[in-house]
Amino acid sequence: MSPKGSCAARGSEAIHARLKQLLKQRGLAETEVRACSSGCLDTCWAGPSVCVEPDHVFYGRVTLEDLDEIVDALQQGARVERLLLSADDFETPEPLRKLGRKGDQTAS
Ligand code: FES
Secondary structure (H helix, E strand, O other): OOOOOOOHHHOHHHHHHHHHHHHHHOOOOOOOOOOOOOEOOOOHHHOOOEEEOOOOEEEOOOOHHHHHHHHHHHHHOOOOHHHEOOHHHHOOOHHHHHHHHHHOOOEO
8 A cells, every 4th residue: 555545445435435325315416416536636644535526625534424424514505624624634744755756646
């Protein structure tokens, strides 16, 4: 595994599947919210990462247990403050910077 970490290694595929299921159960999937997977969002060390667009909301360290709260927030037009990535989370941690491109990750 990459030194940067990997969302997939932390369960992102199960999180994506469960998020899609919750959105469908609540009737959001057809009209309001689409759960798409993506390539790496370049916050691997804080993954699994979830980006809500066009709201520009970035969640990190998301677990299956967080998804009901995330979907609640989507329904209410709110955000889950405790899961928001900080400005520091968008900076590559120093030990990884020293590794250079060897730490690159290509898929979430
Ligand atoms: S942010 Fe998910 S693998 Fe990089």
